[in-house]
Each structure stands twice: as structure tokens, then as C-alpha cells.
Amino acid sequence: MANQVVNYDGSITASPQQLIYPQSVDEIQAILRDPVTYPSPVRAMGNYHSLTPCASSGGTIINMTKMASVVAIDAANLTFTAQAGMQIIDAAKALRSQKLQMMLNIEIGNMTLGSAACCHSKDALDGIQFGQVSSYVTQMKWVTPIGDLAEASETDNPDLLHLMRSSYGLCGIVYEVTLQIKPIEALHLTYLPIAADQLTQAQVDNLLDTSEGLICWTVNRTAIFQQRFRVAEPGILSSLLADVRRLLWSYGGAHAGQLIDRFVKDPTLRNALQQGDFDVAKLLYSTLHLGGGITILAPDKIIDYHATPDNAKYAFTFWAFPRSQWLTTYLAYLDFADQYFQSTGFRCNMPLGSYHIRQDANSLLSYTQDQEIVSIDPIHAPTDLAAWQAFLQAFNGFAAQRGGIPLLNQSPFVTPAQAAAAYGPRWQQFSDAVRAADPGGRMLNPYFAALLASESPK
Ligand SMILES: Cc1cc2nc3c(=O)[nH]c(=O)nc-3n(C[C@H](O)[C@H](O)[C@H](O)COP(=O)(O)OP(=O)(O)OC[C@H]3O[C@@H](n4cnc5c(N)ncnc54)[C@H](O)[C@@H]3O)c2cc1C
Numbered sequence: 470m471a472n473q474v475v476n477y478d479g480s481i482t483a484s485p486q487q488l489i490y491p492q493s494v495d496e497i498q499a500i501l502r503d504p505v506t507y508p509s510p511v512r513a514m515g516n517y518h519s520l521t522p523c524a525s526s527g528g529t530i531i532n533m534t535k536m537a538s539v540v541a542i543d544a545a546n547l548t549f550t551a552q553a554g555m556q557i558i559d560a561a562k563a564l565r566s567q568k569l570q571m572m573l574n575i576e577i578g579n580m581t582l583g584s585a586a587c588c589h590s591k592d593a594l595d596g597i598q599f600g601q602v603s604s605y606v607t608q609m610k611w612v613t614p615i616g617d618l619a620e621a622s623e624t625d626n627p628d629l630l631h632l633m634r635s636s637y638g639l640c641g642i643v644y645e646v647t648l649q650i651k652p653i654e655a656l657h658l659t660y661l662p663i664a665a666d667q668l669t670q671a672q673v674d675n676l677l678d679t680s681e682g683l684i685c686w687t688v689n690r691t692a693i694f695q696q697r698f699r700v701a702e703p704g705i706l707s708s709l710l711a712d713v714r715r716l717l718w719s720y721g722g723a724h725a726g727q728l729i730d731r732f733v734k735d736p737t738l739r740n741a742l743q744q745g746d747f748d749v750a751k752l753l754y755s756t757l758h759l760g761g762g763i764t765i766l767a768p769d770k771i772i773d774y775h776a777t778p779d780n781a782k783y784a785f786t787f788w789a790f791p792r793s794q795w796l797t798t799y800l801a802y803l804d805f806a807d808q809y810f811q812s813t814g815f816r817c818n819m820p821l822g823s824y825h826i827r828q829d830a831n832s833l834l835s836y837t838q839d840q841e842i843v844s845i846d847p848i849h850a851p852t853d854l855a856a857w858q859a860f861l862q863a864f865n866g867f868a869a870q871r872g873g874i875p876l877l878n879q880s881p882f883v884t885p886a887q888a889a890a891a892y893g894p895r896w897q898q899f900s901d902a903v904r905a906a907d908p909g910g911r912m913l914n915p916y917f918a919a920l921l922a923s924e925s926p927k
Contacts, residue, residue: 474530476517477579477774478784480854480881483525485512490535494612494644500531501642501911502616510914511614513638515554515581518774519878520784522916523588523637531642533583539563540645548607550647553583560648561768570653570768572598572605578771583643587636589836589876591787591844593824594656594682594697595767600826601835603634608647614640614911622647632902634832637877639917640906655703656681659762660754661694665803668692673796677825677843685843686754687821688747690803693754704764711769723783723850726818730852736814743818750820783819785848786861786880788873789826789836795843798871799823802845805867815856822846833899834892836874845873858882877920888920897922 472488475481487507491497500507508528515533517524524530533554540550544567551560557571558578564570573592580590585602586609592600599605608622609630619641621629633640663672665687677683682697725746733739757763774782790798802821810816824844829837836842847864851857862882868875874891875883889896900922907913913921 472530474514474517474525474532476519476524478520478782478851479779480520480784480851480858481517481522481525483522483527483530485526485528485530487529488532489529490532492535494618497531497612497642497644498616498618500529500616501612501614504911509909509911511642511912512914513553513583513642515584516556516579516775518577518579519584519588520786520881521878521883522914523878525916526914533581533642533644536644537581542567542569542650544569547650548647549650550608550645551582553581553586553643553646555582556580557582557585558771558773561771564650565653565768568653569650570766571602572649572651573600573602574767574770575602576770576772578773579775582646582648583638584878586643586646586648587633587638588878589635589834591824591826591876591879592682593684593826594658594695594770596826597681598827599829599831600824600837601829601832602648604829604831604835605649606630606634606646607649608645609633609643610645611641611643614907614909631831632833632899632906635834635899636903636906637917639903639912641912654767655700655707655764656767657698657700657762657764658757659696659698660757661696662751662755662758663692663694665690665692665800668796668800670793670796677792677841680825683825685823685825687799687803687823688750688754689744691751692799693751693758693820700764702764703766707763707765708769710763711765723819724781726783726850727780727852730818730850736810740810740816743816746818747820781850783848783850784857785822785846786864787824787844787846787876788865788868788880789842789844789876790868790871790873791839792825792841792843794872795823795845798873799843799845801871802867805864806847809860809863813856813859815853815860817847817849817860819848819850822848833895833902834877836876836891838895842874883920885920885922889922897925901925 512526536552680696
């Protein structure tokens with residue numbers, strides 16, 4: 470197939486009639502203005518690290534990765550402006566050379582700034598104020614669905630910026646992004662293991678209230694609370710520790726999980742080996758706990774996944790739950806996962822993630838609009854895609870029933886009813902705003918066409 474596009478984990482394939490790598494804004498305008506040569510839907514694409522078909526099109530895909538230059542680093546006003554195809558990891562490098570950093574050093578280095586500006590994202594460890602990248606976007610420039618130029622900033626048309634921060638490429642193709650930045654900082658990560666079944670709400674509240682940032686990793690039925698604290702200096706071992714951490718997370722865990730799944734077909738034996746693999750992970754976390762944790766520079770959290778071999782790739786899903794409901798839902802999830810294994814023989818082969826993200830109403834589809842959340846993120850290195858995808862759909866049912874909120878780029882197989890229930894009246898508002906921005910449906914792919922609410926009665 471001439472124009473085949475595959476996402477990171479190979480679970481999504483698109484075959485657009487046109488796959489274009491523009492190098493100028495003029496080229497993007499010309500594409501959007503010529504539906505005969507460049508058939509609809511026209512979708513922007515970064516590196517397709519999304520886990521849903523949000524960037525897919527059978528018409529035209531505009532790959533933005535050749536528009537990846539720094540436009541300006543304003544150290545006085547602490548802003549960074551770059552073209553939308555630049556990857557987070559390259560933005561961090563450019564800033565680091567001036568002892569600066571992004572507000573969120575999101576783990577996925579290959580996310581492009583265009584996607585970060587207009588899609589859901591999450592980073593729990595740097596999310597001292599907000600945990601979503603788009604909330605730090607102070608200005609955005611884009612080409613509209615009919616090929617005109619548009620822009621919005623916090624001072625000039627903030628309402629439009631509020632919509633664009635969750636527009637997912639449905640209201641236009643973002644070509645330039647300005648983000649808030651700050652001086653580079655070191656952070657200390659600690660690891661506290663607690664038996665999941667002994668956790669109390671008071672304990673969870675205390676952990677959340679006393680951390681600048683927090684992720685809970687779960688291996689078997691042990692919760693390991695990874696807390697972040699700001700420190701003055703990174704220490705001499707920081708870059709070595711950062712390298713080891715990156716290797717273990719971007720390669721080691723997923724590779725071990727895939728190996729066991731690939732070579733051990735008996736579910737009971739496979740489960741036992743997976744529990745053993747988790748015991749090794751638990752030992753590692755306990756060692757980190759006893760050693761007092763690690764100190765690194767914040768940008769060293771970013772991982773470059775561009776060369777990860779297939780046998781070390783992982784996938785995940787993310788559903789957000791109000792903080793006050795997380796513990797009950799989390800314990801119910803651990804039982805759900807056990808029951809799912811008993812009935813199907815499938816179990817996720819990587820630690821479960823839970824991210825704490827603070828309340829933030831900076832975008833129309835913010836998943837923390839009304840309150841801070843803690844997520845439940847099953848993570849898995851698939852060798853049997855069908856089994857993983859069946860689990861994802863069963864998990865969606867579990868999460869939707871408990872009032873969870875999915876992300877449109879990171880929660881596969883969400884149904885229209887689940888999206889509408891999760892976002893409430895904002896889903897209709899979003900659907901109407903998308904139709905108003907693109908009445909001809911130039912950018913509307915089947916994924917979003919199926920999800921959006923029907924038109925509001927006039
Ligand atoms: C291994 C792995 C780890 C991950 N870790 C994290 C994490 O820590 N935090 C997190 O938040 N996410 C994480 N993700 C999810 C991923 O970062 C997001 O799905 C992100 O949107 C992907 O960025 P991308 O540039 O590849 O965008 P794509 O997947 O190519 O596109 C995503 C959406 O953005 C739109 N889009 C892209 N560029 C533009 C543009 N210039 N203008 C308008 N619309 C545009 C597309 O049309 C599509 O709707 C991870 C994914 C993987 C595979």
C-alpha cells in the first residue's frame with residue numbers, strides 16, 4: 470500500500486489517498502483549499518503515538534513532522550514558540566541549552582507540539598499547577614478548514630483558545646504553538662509501597678495532599694506511590710539514574726512482559742511467571758524506597774520511543790476518576806482484573822498506572838474541569854492484539870459504569886454513549902463548536918463523526 474500509516478503499537482492502520490509532509494503554512498493552506506486533489510477528511514498527524522484512530526483518514530493525512538523549528542525562546546517572558554511538528558523531546562533539548570524547561574516534561578518525548586496543544590495529555594509528576602500540556606499554551610496559530618489563517622491567545626480571543634486547546638485537529642491544522650516555560654529544576658522521586666487492600670481514604674488523601682506530583686504504580690496487589698518533590702540540585706548521579714530509569718521503563722518492563730506472553734501459552738503458568746516478573750518489579754520499587762528514591766533533572770523524565778523495537782512496545786488506556794471515588798474504584802478494578810483473568814486467561818503484563826491530575830478548566834474538554842482526578846490506566850505489552858482489545862472494551866464498560874472520563878487520543882474503543890456521559894453538556898457544546906468551525910466536514914474523520922453528538926435543534 471503506497472500511503473500506509475501505522476500508529477506506535479501497530480494497532481491502527483490508515484491508508485490515505487494523499488500523505489503530505491508540508492514544509493510551509495502556504496502548503497497547508499493549498500491542501501485545505503483543494504478538495505479534489507486532497508480529498509476529505511484532512512487530518513493532521515504528528516507521530517501517531519495515539520492509541521485511537523483520531524489522526525486516521527482515507528482521504529488526506531498531513532504529517533507535520535517536517536515543520537519542526539524553534540521560532541522563539543523568550544527567556545524574559547518565559548515563553549517558547551515553535552512549529553507544531555516539533556517533538557516534546559526536541560523542545561526540551563532547545564530549552565535546556567538555556568537552562569529552561571517546559572512546565573510539563575511529559576514522558577512521551579515523541580508527542581508533537583501541535584498534538585500537545587489541541588489534544589488530551591497528562592503528566593502527574595510535573596503537574597504542580599496543571600497536569601495537561603494544552604493548559605500551558607498561551608498562543609496558537611492554525612489554518613482553518615477552508616484554508617484561512619487564524620490565531621488565538623490568552624489575551625486575544627481566549628474563548629477561542631479554550632476551544633482550540635481540545636480541538637483535536639477538527640477546527641483546523643495548528644502550525645505554531647507558544648507555551649509557558651520555566652527555569653530548569655531538579656526533582657526528587659520517592660517510592661512508598663503499601664498493600665492495596667490496606668489502603669484507607671485518609672492515607673490516600675494524605676499522600677495526594679503532601680506531594681507536588683504523584684503516580685501510583687500497582688504490581689500484584691501492592692500500590693507503590695511515586696511522589697515528586699522539588700530539590701535545589703540534581704546530584705552527580707542524576708543523569709545515570711535518569712538513563713537507567715528510561716531504559717527500564719521504555720524497554721525492560723514491556724520486553725519481559727512480551728517474552729512471557731509469547732513463549733508461555735498455558736494461562737496458569739503464564740500467570741505465575743507474570744506474578745514473578747511483578748515480584749521483581751516490586752523488589753526494584755522496594756529497593757528505591759529503602760534507598761530514599763532518586764533525584765533527576767525534570768526534563769530527564771522524557772523518554773524517546775522513536776527507536777523502541779516492536780518486542781518492547783507497550784500500549785495502555787486511561788480513564789479519569791474523581792479523587793474521592795478513586796480508592797473504591799481502584800480496589801474494584803483489582804477484583805475486576807482478577808475475575809477477567811479467571812474467565813478469559815488474559816491479564817495485563819505491566820504495572821497498573823494511576824496519575825493524579827489537578828483541577829483545570831482551561832480547555833473545553835478538560836477531564837479535570839470540575840475536580841482533580843486520579844486515573845486507572847491498565848498497561849500492557851501485547852502479543853495477542855485481539856485479547857488486549859477485548860479487555861479494553863470490557864474495561865471501558867467497567868470504567869464508564871463508575872463515572873470515569875476517557876481521553877479521545879488515549880482510551881481506545883470508547884462508544885458515543887460513553888463519551889457523551891463522561892463529558893456531559895460539554896460534549897454537545899464541543900460537537901456544536903466543531904460543526905460551526907467546519908460546516909463542510911472537511912476535517913471530520915469516521916472516528917470523530919461516530920463519536921460526536923447529533924446537531925442541537927436550532
Ligand atoms: C508509549 C507511549 C507513551 C505515552 N505516554 C504518554 C504520556 O506520558 N502522557 C500523555 O499525555 N500521552 C502519552 N501517550 C499518548 C500520546 O502522547 C498522545 O496520544 C499524543 O496525542 C500523540 O502525539 P502525536 O504527536 O503522535 O499525535 P498523533 O497521534 O499523530 O495525533 C493525535 C491527534 O492530534 C491531531 N493533531 C496532530 N498534530 C496536529 C496539528 N498540528 N494540528 C491539529 N491537530 C493535530 C491529530 O489529528 C489527532 O487527532 C503515550 C503514547 C505512547 C504510545
